[in-house]
Amino acid sequence: MYPSIMRESQFQEHNRFFLNMGPQHPSTHGVLLVVLEMDGEYVLDPQPILGFIHRMHEKMGESRPCQGFMPNTARMDYVCALPYNHGYVSLIEKKAGIEVPKRAEYIRVITSELNRVASHLLWLGAYLLDLGAFTPILYGFDDREHILDILEDITGSRLTYCYYRFGGVTQDIDDKFVDATRVFIKRLRKRFDMYEKLVTKNIIFIKRTENIGIISRDMAIRYGITGPNLRGSGIAYDIRKNEPYSVYPEFDFKVPVGQRGDCLDRYMVRVCEMEQSLRIIEQALDMLPEGPVRSKVPKNIKLAPGDCNFAVEAARGELSYYLVGDGTSVPYRLKIRVPSYSNLSCLPELGEGILLPDLVSIMGSLDLVIPEIDR
Amino acid sequence: METYENFNTHVRNLGGDVTETDFDQRGYHLDVALTVKTVREFAQTAYDHGFYLVFVTGFHVLPETGEEDKTSGLEVVYQFATFDRLCRVKARVSVPEDLTVPSICHIYQGANWHERETRDFYGIRFSDHPNLEPLLLCEEDKDYHPLLKEEKKLKSFEAVSWSAQRPDTADMENETSPDV
Amino acid sequence: MEILSTLPPELIRMVFAVIIIISFIFLNAIMMGYLERKIAGHVQRRPGPMEVGSHGILQLVVDGVKLVGKELLIPVNVDRTLFRLAPILSFTPVILPLLVIPFSEKLQARDLNLGLVFIVSMTSINVMAILVAGWGSNNKYSMFGAMRAVAQSIAYEIPILLSMLAVVLMTNTFSLKEIVGAQQNIWFIVLQPLAFIIYIISGVAETNRAPFDLPEAESELTAGFHTEYSGMGFSLFFLGEYTNMFTVASVATVLFLGGWHGPPLPYGEYLGFVWFFLKVYFLLFFMIMIRWTYPRVRFDQLLNFAWKYLVPFSLANILITAVVVKL
Numbered sequence: 059m060y061p062s063i064m065r066e067s068q069f070q071e072h073n074r075f076f077l078n079m080g081p082q083h084p085s086t087h088g089v090l091l092v093v094l095e096m097d098g099e100y101v102l103d104p105q106p107i108l109g110f111i112h113r114m115h116e117k118m119g120e121s122r123p124c125q126g127f128m129p130n131t132a133r134m135d136y137v138c139a140l141p142y143n144h145g146y147v148s149l150i151e152k153k154a155g156i157e158v159p160k161r162a163e164y165i166r167v168i169t170s171e172l173n174r175v176a177s178h179l180l181w182l183g184a185y186l187l188d189l190g191a192f193t194p195i196l197y198g199f200d201d202r203e204h205i206l207d208i209l210e211d212i213t214g215s216r217l218t219y220c221y222y223r224f225g226g227v228t229q230d231i232d233d234k235f236v237d238a239t240r241v242f243i244k245r246l247r248k249r250f251d252m253y254e255k256l257v258t259k260n261i262i263f264i265k266r267t268e269n270i271g272i273i274s275r276d277m278a279i280r281y282g283i284t285g286p287n288l289r290g291s292g293i294a295y296d297i298r299k300n301e302p303y304s305v306y307p308e309f310d311f312k313v314p315v316g317q318r319g320d321c322l323d324r325y326m327v328r329v330c331e332m333e334q335s336l337r338i339i340e341q342a343l344d345m346l347p348e349g350p351v352r353s354k355v356p357k358n359i360k361l362a363p364g365d366c367n368f369a370v371e372a373a374r375g376e377l378s379y380y381l382v383g384d385g386t387s388v389p390y391r392l393k394i395r396v397p398s399y400s401n402l403s404c405l406p407e408l409g410e411g412i413l414l415p416d417l418v419s420i421m422g423s424l425d426l427v428i429p430e431i432d433r
Numbered sequence: 434m435e436t437y438e439n440f441n442t443h444v445r446n447l448g449g450d451v452t453e454t455d456f457d458q459r460g461y462h463l464d465v466a467l468t469v470k471t472v473r474e475f476a477q478t479a480y481d482h483g484f485y486l487v488f489v490t491g492f493h494v495l496p497e498t499g500e501e502d503k504t505s506g507l508e509v510v511y512q513f514a515t516f517d518r519l520c521r522v523k524a525r526v527s528v529p530e531d532l533t534v535p536s537i538c539h540i541y542q543g544a545n546w547h548e549r550e551t552r553d554f555y556g557i558r559f560s561d562h563p564n565l566e567p568l569l570l571c572e573e574d575k576d577y578h579p580l581l582k583e584e585k586k587l588k589s590f591e592a593v594s595w596s597a598q599r600p601d602t603a604d605m606e607n608e609t610s611p612d613v
Numbered sequence: 614m615e616i617l618s619t620l621p622p623e624l625i626r627m628v629f630a631v632i633i634i635i636s637f638i639f640l641n642a643i644m645m646g647y648l649e650r651k652i653a654g655h656v657q658r659r660p661g662p663m664e665v666g667s668h669g670i671l672q673l674v675v676d677g678v679k680l681v682g683k684e685l686l687i688p689v690n691v692d693r694t695l696f697r698l699a700p701i702l703s704f705t706p707v708i709l710p711l712l713v714i715p716f717s718e719k720l721q722a723r724d725l726n727l728g729l730v731f732i733v734s735m736t737s738i739n740v741m742a743i744l745v746a747g748w749g750s751n752n753k754y755s756m757f758g759a760m761r762a763v764a765q766s767i768a769y770e771i772p773i774l775l776s777m778l779a780v781v782l783m784t785n786t787f788s789l790k791e792i793v794g795a796q797q798n799i800w801f802i803v804l805q806p807l808a809f810i811i812y813i814i815s816g817v818a819e820t821n822r823a824p825f826d827l828p829e830a831e832s833e834l835t836a837g838f839h840t841e842y843s844g845m846g847f848s849l850f851f852l853g854e855y856t857n858m859f860t861v862a863s864v865a866t867v868l869f870l871g872g873w874h875g876p877p878l879p880y881g882e883y884l885g886f887v888w889f890f891l892k893v894y895f896l897l898f899f900m901i902m903i904r905w906t907y908p909r910v911r912f913d914q915l916l917n918f919a920w921k922y923l924v925p926f927s928l929a930n931i932l933i934t935a936v937v938v939k940l
Contacts, residue, residue, distance in 0.1 A: 082540075097597055105500035108568055108569055109567070109568065109569040109570060109571065112569040112570070114483070114579060116554070116580065117580060120580070130564075137466070149460075152458075152460065168530070219434050277484065277588075278484070278516075278538075279480065279483065279484070279485045279486075279516075279541075279544055280480075280485075280489060280541050280542045280543055282485050282486040282488075282541075282543045283485075288516075295516040297462075300516075300519050301519050306481075338482040341536055363592060363593050363594060363595065364459070364593070364594055364595035365523075365593075365594075365595075366457065366458075366460050367459065367460030367461050367521065367523070368460050368511070369460070369514075369521075376487070378482065378487060378488065378512070380488070380493065380510075380512065382593050383592050383593070384588050384592060384593045385592070390588065390593050390595075391492055391493075393488065393490045395487055395512070397561050399546065403546045404543070405543065432569060433569075
């Protein structure tokens with residue numbers, strides 16, 4: 059981006075220095091260390107260093123029966139845990155041929171989308187906190203509290219949900235949930251105007267995010283970038299539409315895309331996605347069928363030999379579970395492909411030769427959650 | 434898949450063995466078996482056809498101890514997918530005894546981290562990789578590979594493939610499983 | 614008591630004034646700290662401090678006691694002299710500008726005929742304090758913050774001076790007392806609105822307040838130039854920043870908002886300070902509100918804004934003022 063600066067400093071080696079951003083830093087969302095080779099205010103080469111919160115979930119997946127892995131799925135991405143649950147239970151259901159009742163599928167979609175909205179609200183607040191605005195995070199958390207209260211009533215947890223089971227969900231939703239969700243949807247739609255005025259039309263915010271961190275289609279292919287980061291660059295790839303699972307084909311929603319692929323576009327995509335998630339929830343609540351919420355499954359699910367793959371759209375991108383079964387109830391190999399892993403791996407290329415505040419802005423707009431990267 | 438006839442032809446020309454699979458059963462469309470020599474060309478073909486890299490990982494099965502096809506038991510599994518019309522490709526390479534596989538970093542830069550992680554977990558070395566250092570594990574544990582299975586837990590490749598015998602269904606209890 | 618009668622009355626008066634001003638500075642820091650936290654709280658939909666005292670009034674007092682009681686950590690490889698010197702350097706020169714500000718018709722410690730120049734020169738020493746703090750901390754983050762602060766202060770000094778010059782051109786004097794006196798009929802904000810806006814913006818930038826608070830940018834540099842300071846050192850920086858804000862707001866009041874002029878009060882010559890403080894705290898309220906509303910500008914955008922927009926506008930303003938005064 060600033061090629062003339064970089065060429066000059068080839069000859070002035072003594073001006074370069076290394077700066078450690080993290081692992082304890084207000085802007086890296088989790089324990090991430092980014093070693094920056096700097097020349098004055100310009101970052102020449104940001105190298106992320108991972109592994110501070112590596113807990114080896116894949117080994118845990120191989121050493122216990124498949125139902126024992128459920129809590130782990132929530133601990134990887136704790137901000138948006140329900141799609142992780144969803145992917146895993148859907149994978150095992152596909153492998154073992156378990157039918158899921160319609161009502162359970164609808165409940166799964168409603169709760170996953172609520173969780174997606176909560177995740178995006180937290181991201182919005184945290185991103186603006188990185189940019190120096192101290193207020194929007196508290197407004198975002200205020201809205202998020204409502205979602206957490208709604209979900210706490212039926213799942214029992216506020217953050218690391220373990221609500222889905224093979225064959226359905228644990229507990230049925232009641233009228234209180236439905237009414238509270240409808241009230242919440244109305245409230246959040248009104249609040250979007252406020253966010254629009256406070257953040258989206260804020261000239262300083264626009265100047266900090268426009269034309270910064272442009273991701274091209276070629277870069278997305280080479281690194282495997284998915285999710286809102288990809289859609290900000292104009293590519294309408296959403297697993298819910300391209301590779302539909304659960305009952306998503308029955309809902310009518312749009313996939314928002316940006317044009318340039320800069321931080322501002324990624325921000326706009328996530329804000330629009332929140333609105334689309336609210337639409338999905340409304341339609342699901344209207345179409346909610348009656349029936350059981352859990353089908354009978356055997357106590358010990360034996361996974362037939364062979365491999366199986368299942369992809370879902372988590373809040374951050376494409377989440378894939380790849381399972382190899384060997385006939386017992388313990389998976390032979392469980393691979394979890396996490397969206398933030400691929401999203402972060404493009405940082406050395408994206409952050410070459412930019413200013414330090416821009417690097418903070420780019421890292422914030424990629425929406426990283428480090429525990430899911432490290433697994 | 435209809436629109437990927439072109440891709441299938443190219444891969445077959447390279448020497449890869451492509452089979453189309455049932456998407457509803459397996460979750461991916463094409464299953465490609467590669468050799469060490471054809472990995473890079475396959476990656477280039479995939480890139481030219483617009484596939485993005487989903488993951489690169491390893492897999493440990495019982496090694497073959499026959500005279501001609503002695504293998505180390507390790508495999509590298511790649512997965513690619515496209516943005517446009519849905520097509521997921523799973524490719525696997527059997528790792529030879531010297532545990533070295535060509536790296537595809539120069540075509541797919543995202544593979545840089547995936548390959549480092551595979552080396553951490555399985556000990557597979559990727560040749561021509563710019564910096565094959567530990568990614569998730571620490572420097573001191575460079576030589577400890579956690580996902581390698583113990584002798585008694587290893588199964589042969591056939592035992593974990595789709596063509597193997599289904600398990601006996603007689604001992605499955607048909608009651609709702611308790612809340613775990 | 615005979616000693617007191619031998620000393621010149623001017624000296625006694627000055628000593629009194631300095632004592633009152635220093636105690637006022639601490640009181641001001643307490644009040645402003647409280648205001649800031651309450652306003653921040655209400656802007657963010659929460660009540661702010663509520664526990665200590667009724668509605669949290671005593672919060673800052675308790676905080677002060679806590680900060681005094683903390684261990685003064687001095688990291689190993691710092692330059693000890695510079696490290697200890699920086700907070701003192703930050704706090705001391707901010708007392709001096711308050712000596713020349715006319716709080717009321719008869720309440721002014723000393724009326725220098727170069728009052729405005731004196732104020733500007735004293736506030737520039739603040740930059741040196743930041744640089745000393747950043748360098749002496751032996752910490753890359755602090756050094757970063759210090760370098761940014763120097764560039765920022767240099768950039769924004771000029772619009773401040775130029776907007777002040779516009780007022781000086783109209784009143785022909787640098788003495789603050791006379792400037793206030795000249796605003797008897799009409800406040801200068803009506804005659805010089807552009808200079809007022811430029812002065813306020815540059816003043817916010819000079820005091821390193823958001824949205825221009827890069828030297829202490831929390832999310833990028835952990836805490837910028839005062840990362841390594843704890844306890845009393847940190848609180849001296851704090852005090853210096855709040856007093857600086859107060860000075861900027863009071864100079865703005867003196868130059869543009871008519872100083873102590875207002876509806877007549879009994880004992881008007883002394884009680885004029887009521888109107889003065891009302892105006893100053895109104896400006897401070899505005900400065901605090903901005904902090905909690907806007908994100909931070911990027912560094913090169915900050916300098917761009919100063920050099921490409923504020924300086925030309927203030928120059929144009931002076932030109933127009935000079936032409937109008939001449940006519």
